[in-house]
Amino acid sequence: MNQPQLTWEDSVWFSDIDDTLINTANLTTAGSESIRTVFQSCFGQEIAEKIQKNFQNVFNTLLFGHRRHTPADWEDFIKEKEAYDALVDQITNFQQEIKEQYGSIRRWSREVFIKIACDQEMLAVDPETIYEAGDAYWLQLSEKTELLPGVVELIHEIKRHNKPLFLVTGSDARLKLKSNGQFAYDPAYSETFKRQRIQLLREKGLEFNTVSIGDPEDKPHLDFFQKGVKAAEEHIGHPIDLSKAIMIGDGYPADLQVPKEQMGFGLVVLYQPGKQDTEVRDEHYVETGNLANISQFLR
Secondary structure, eight states: OOOOBTTTTTTTEEEBBBTTTTGGGGGGHHHHHHHHHHHHHOOOOOHHHHHHHHHHHHHHHHHHHHOSGGGGGGGOHHHHHHHHHHHHHHHHHHHHHHHHHHHOOOOOOOOHHHHHHHHHTTOOOOOOHHHHHHHHHHHHHHHHBBTTTHHHHHHHHHHTTTTTTTEEEEEEOOOOOOOOOSSOOEEEEEHHHHHHHHGGGGGGTTTEEEEEEESSSSSSSHHHHHHHHHHHHHHTOOOGGGGGGEEESOOOIIIIHHHTSOOOOOOEEEETTOOSOOOOEEEEEEESSOOGGGGGGGG
């Protein structure tokens, strides 16, 4: 099998953030503790613990589906696939108006997760409590965020070669519940919150040039990635040869399929937590459990 053939001199680096550079999924339990605290002050400990558990189940179900790359990946997980599809239907039902206006839903909205968690307990909850719980969740994640294995080493290597790193990240989907039961989406409002969260990552050692956020263009749509490339080109002042570009992400369909198959990126890298080795799938596609290992593929 042919190895990736890229040079440091020509390379341009792009990366997803959540669960690629930072451990967002691993901190969901900590974030849900903040949700529990908010609900305990309103509804008591027993209800709060149920909401927390339901929220975690919603997140884990969606994450499990996010990490299934092909239909074959679901062959041994029939019940999990049914649960995943049912959850996506629930999320979609809360965002029919958003889908009509923007063409797609905001799948990872924690406010929607909280609403579903409440509905599972038949708990009537006001929008303000949902917002407060969502704010508490993201604040906790921001405070406890840590970079994933190999990230600091890779960033230092990119910097040593004087190469840029551009972040392209999906929306945090900060949605607001309306009186008709639908959620409303204000792209500028949602992007402002995520931009603030990302800037805090510089204090954790995450050095980057620019960030492009999926509001309203979100992955896996082509316009999401084109927006990120355009921002990078504006930053460096000239067009980018995408055959020399590298994209890193934690989900192939969401983060890597479009760059590889439609845009012709020179290399896409799938980060898989816990993976012990680094595998070359083809000359343009690598899987690894430690991002520091990517540098071995550049000359």
